[in-house]
Amino acid sequence: MTQLAYHRPVSAAEAARLAAGDPEAKLLAGGQSIVPSLKLGLLAPSALIDLAGIPELRGIRLQGRTLTVGAMTTHAAVAASPEVRSSIPALARLAEGIGDRQVRNRGTAGGSLANSDPAADYPAAALALGAVLRTTRRPIPADAFFKGLFETALEPGELLTAMEFPVPDRAAYVKLPQPASRFALVGVFLAQTGGAVRVAVTGAAPCVFRVREMEEALARRFAPESLAGIGLAADGLSSDIHGSAAYRAHLIPVLARQAVAQALG
Amino acid sequence: MSQPIPLSVNGKAVTVEADPDTLLVTFLREHLRLTGTHVGCDTASCGACTVLIGGRAAKSCNVLLGQVSGEAITTIEGITPADGSLHPMQAAFKACHGLQCGFCTPGMIMSAIDLLTHHAHATREEVRAGLEGNLCRCTGYHNIVSAVMRAAQAMQAAGGGS
Numbered sequence: 001m002t003q004l005a006y007h008r009p010v011s012a013a014e015a016a017r018l019a020a021g022d023p024e025a026k027l028l029a030g031g032q033s034i035v036p037s038l039k040l041g042l043l044a045p046s047a048l049i050d051l052a053g054i055p056e057l058r059g060i061r062l063q064g065r066t067l068t069v070g071a072m073t074t075h076a077a078v079a080a081s082p083e084v085r086s087s088i089p090a091l092a093r094l095a096e097g098i099g100d101r102q103v104r105n106r107g108t109a110g111g112s113l114a115n116s117d118p119a120a121d122y123p124a125a126a127l128a129l130g131a132v133l134r135t136t137r138r139p140i141p142a143d144a145f146f147k148g149l150f151e152t153a154l155e156p157g158e159l160l161t162a163m164e165f166p167v168p169d170r171a172a173y174v175k176l177p178q179p180a181s182r183f184a185l186v187g188v189f190l191a192q193t194g195g196a197v198r199v200a201v202t203g204a205a206p207c208v209f210r211v212r213e214m215e216e217a218l219a220r221r222f223a224p225e226s227l228a229g230i231g232l233a234a235d236g237l238s239s240d241i242h243g244s245a246a247y248r249a250h251l252i253p254v255l256a257r258q259a260v261a262q263a264l265g
Numbered sequence: 266m267s268q269p270i271p272l273s274v275n276g277k278a279v280t281v282e283a284d285p286d287t288l289l290v291t292f293l294r295e296h297l298r299l300t301g302t303h304v305g306c307d308t309a310s311c312g313a314c315t316v317l318i319g320g321r322a323a324k325s326c327n328v329l330l331g332q333v334s335g336e337a338i339t340t341i342e343g344i345t346p347a348d349g350s351l352h353p354m355q356a357a358f359k360a361c362h363g364l365q366c367g368f369c370t371p372g373m374i375m376s377a378i379d380l381l382t383h384h385a386h387a388t389r390e391e392v393r394a395g396l397e398g399n400l401c402r403c404t405g406y407h408n409i410v411s412a413v414m415r416a417a418q419a420m421q422a423a424g425g426g427s
């Protein structure tokens with residue numbers, strides 16, 4: 001490949017310093033998204049900053065009603081975690097449904113969120129659960145984190161360190177996987193906490209988004225029938241070889257109804 | 266830029282002087298000549314290149330050498346006992362005709378070992394789903410699943426694990 005520099009910092013502060021000092025450098029988490037881009041020449045960074053040697057970025061902690069997941073925690077670790085399974089089982093199932101065994105063993109929660117792939121699963125969980133994304137500089141609410149296609153609120157030299165997920169009363173995630181990669185053709189994550197409901201959709205548009213009309217209907221009554229008659233316009237949704245915008249628009253309420261039933265069941 | 270990278274491969278500690286952005290599969294096949302690890306797609310799709318990193322399956326065409334600094338790598342060459350007999354997973358693939366051309370087999374076996382290590386009592390359905398990262402163009406998977414079920418019994422009888 002290229003003659004790039006390779007750093008293995010041992011603290012988040014050191015990693016952030018290295019990243020801030022070189023705008024052409026790239027952070028490397030599990031590498032499951034970035035290595036393919038490097039191989040294709042879509043990315044040609046001056047340096048890679050490998051986060052694997054930073055223990056403070058790993059691990060899962062449940063304190064009261066907050067589940068904290070370190071940025072470098074793998075999908076496999078989230079899927080197998082007793083803390084996640086007991087507090088937010090929908091999140092454990094989401095992690096279990098990502099790609100395949102090999103991808104889950106390497107890919108990380110933080111890498112997935114920082115990447116903001118339009119078809120990734122984690123962004124839907126972060127947005128629907130109202131997570132707070134902690135960085136080396138500040139806490140960022142999920143509502144302000146996802147900015148667009150592969151675009152987030154992270155600034156150059158800013159590292160995602162951990163995600164704090166408020167534990168909901170009920171939650172569920174249903175996706176129609178793209179059969180080859182398992183990425184979401186469309187995925188709907190919904191969460192109910194007290195009287196409030198949040199519904200987040202991934203896979204359908206350039207960026208994860210909430211559906212307020214569904215949230216309000218489900219807040220009035222949390223039942224699949226509450227979604228009757230709520231349709232989404234295909235305008236602005238994605239069209240590609242896997243599905244048209246109209247198909248995706250059709251799938252969103254279908255999957256949302258299934259998710260409500262699953263959350264209740 | 267070339268730098269020293271310490272790791273262990275099939276139980277042997279080595280420190281290699283190499284570019285950290287070398288693909289792990291290139292390093293294994295071309296530097297160490299461990300050609301049992303295959304390259305099917307080179308796009309993280311087929312699983313032919315699967316090896317164990319710290320006991321967990323990974324696609325070595327999608328991992329950089331720098332990422333496995335300090336790690337223990339196991340390839341298909343590293344699973345046979347010292348007496349040259351077959352690992353129970355290999356023996357089960359042979360007994361159940363779990364392969365035809367054999368191209369997918371090393372990756373399939375490494376994934377299956379990870380699967381049983383972390384899920385010793387997997388059902389047929391769980392084995393089938395658990396191997397979704399490995400593609401086979403020949404067998405139709407039926408005999409592969411049978412082989413993994415047979416290996417599960419043999420490995421449990423032998424005290425579990427790999």
Ligand SMILES: Cc1cc2nc3c(=O)[nH]c(=O)nc-3n(C[C@H](O)[C@H](O)[C@H](O)COP(=O)(O)OP(=O)(O)OC[C@H]3O[C@@H](n4cnc5c(N)ncnc54)[C@H](O)[C@@H]3O)c2cc1C
Nearest residue numbers: 029030031032033034099107108111114120121160182183
């Ligand atoms: C075959 C295959 C199937 C897949 N299927 C799915 C699927 O079904 N669903 C799904 O959601 N995903 C899927 N993925 C993607 C997978 O989940 C990736 O692991 C994930 O998107 C990126 O995580 P990573 O740790 O590998 O990050 P990397 O690839 O290492 O990094 C991704 C990006 O995030 C940045 N970054 C990483 N960590 C940080 C941090 N702490 N702070 C700031 N920036 C950071 C990097 O600089 C890079 O730009 C699949 C991948 C493959 C190869």
Ligand code: FES
Nearest residue numbers: 305306307312326
């Ligand atoms: S060669 Fe690595 S997954 Fe196909």
Ligand code: FES
Nearest residue numbers: 365369401402403
């Ligand atoms: S035996 Fe030929 S690809 Fe699997």
